[in-house]
Amino acid sequence: MITFKNVSKQYPDGTTAVKNINLEIKEGEFFVLIGPSGCGKTTTLKMINRLHDITEGELYIKDKLVSAHNIHKLRWNIGYVLQQIALFPHMTIAENIAIVPEMKHWKKNKIKTRIDELLTLVGLDPKQYRNRKPSELSGGQQQRVGVARALAADPPVILMDEPFSALDPLSREQLQQDIISLKEKIKKTFVFVTHDMSEAMTLGDRICLMKDGEIVQVGTPEEFIQKPKNEFVKTFIGNQGNALFETLDMFVKESEQPDVEPTEELASTATVQQAMDALYDHEAIAVKKGSKRIGVVTRKNLLAFLSDKTKEGGTL
Template identity: 60%
Template sequence: MLKFENVSKVYNNGFQAVKSVNLEILKGEFVVLIGPSGSGKTTTMKMINRLAPHTSGTIFVDGKDIRSLNLVELRRNIGYVIQQAGLFPHYTIEKNIAVVPKLKGWNASKVKQRVHELLKLVGLDPEVYANRYPKQLSGGQQQRVGVARALAADPDIILMDEPFGALDPITREQLQAELIKLQRKLKKTIVFVTHDMDEALKLGDRIAIMKDGELLQFDTPEKLLHEPAHGFVEEFIGKHRMIQNPELMPITDVLTDKTYTSHPERSPERALAYMRKHKINSLVIVDENEAFIGMISAYDLIAKIGKVSTIEEIVLSDHVYLREDATAKDAIATMPEASLGIIPVLDSEDKVLGLVTRGTLLTALSSQWVETEEKA
């Protein structure tokens, strides 16, 4: 799908932002570019749609040199999401999403159908939001529209430049979870730039770590943690971390520190206020005996406020779970089935002992930080 061969970027002042990068991104793969400020990660991403034309080397999209492609068509066929959405303030949400399809000559009926389809896909009711303006939406809602706009013409490739960086922690975690679900459904090729290692570990199928314009390592999260190929990679991820055998690790070593629960008779408004207070994006629903019933997300609550009177009406009662005698290996196998990216762990009486997320799984599989005796 995407291939870099000895790609470099040198600016007019002589500064070399990217130095002979070689990497290949597979179709349908979620790749994260990460590194410190000035590492060349954003420039590398922008070279894909020629927002930052490369100086030397070759970039291929579906086997074609991007320099041989019409620039306008190249950009129209690649979705692009930036921080704070970048929506046109004087356009309605519908017009913002419709920009590229209209430029590609779609008829009005097809454009409207696509806009409404995408708003539903990102969790926004088109009857409510299509005719609003960006200033009438929250930051999280604007980012959802930004993702919808990037998907409007059904591109195979999506570029995302720190799209969640300016959002509050709850909204950010919520959109990360929604992006994972969206990617599982659509299987787009995504190149995602971030400076947050936790975000990279949560989202990426593979992660490219860059420093001073060089690509130091391009691997899965597990491989990066287990076999860092460079001293900087080891420092950047966490010095002296070491993957343990998941078959031997009890599931109880992989749990979150605290679990937030609710009874099903709670109203969506009260449940959402509770979640915002504790800065969480999901709730475990339990009965009067504290036995597990199911899960609910902040996204579902927001979507259903005013439509249901209690959260019992929208709880995910068929949500996957594990028992306390499971292992970390079981959690790894089960995680793809967890719609919210969360697995409750239950005891013999169905009471919730804790939750497993991809982040807690990777953290628990790694040894804790080891303090060095000498300080720089």
């Protein structure tokens, strides 16, 4: 879907923000770019919609060079959600969402229907919110509108640049859950920038960790936990590894029972690491204490557990 081939970005002052990266983002996946400040993750994101042009290499969207696209049409077909939200304060919520569809000359009835669909999709009642101004909404509500605006013209690609970092922890966690629900409902390719590893692990199908303009590791959340490439990766994850040695007997008491029937069993004295290993080959694992089944572990609730541990301050 999105392919970087030997892509570099150097600014006029000589600063090299991105160094010879090769990367393929698959269609329909939620791909997270993460790393410390100045690592090149936001520059990488902005090269996709040509807010930054590449200096060297080739960047493709669906086998067509980004540089070959008309820049305005390119951006109309890529949704963009910012940390600053950037709603127009003098416009109503409906008018903010309608901007790109109007530029694409959609009919008024189609735009109105789309606005109502999207407000409903992001959890805002159209009757209650469509005619309000941004100043009448909380930060979390404004960011929901920002997501709706990015989806307005039904683009295949959505870019999200640290969209939740300015929100309070409660709003941030709720919006993370909303995005998880949203990505299951719509078939879009998401590219998401964050500096928060727990957020990356919660949201990402795959994660790309960057440092000093280069890619350090690309993989699933499980791969980052189980097979960190080097000490930098281990340090960035934090003390995540310690949680892997906790036993399952406490964890499964709070685990939801999935619809799928477990195809493997582990003793309650088994570790989280052992459960993670087993979940590569099984959708769900029954946890038994003696002969009694006390719970079930799935990949989803195990990753949620590890993410929550990270949010508690990194003491895992």
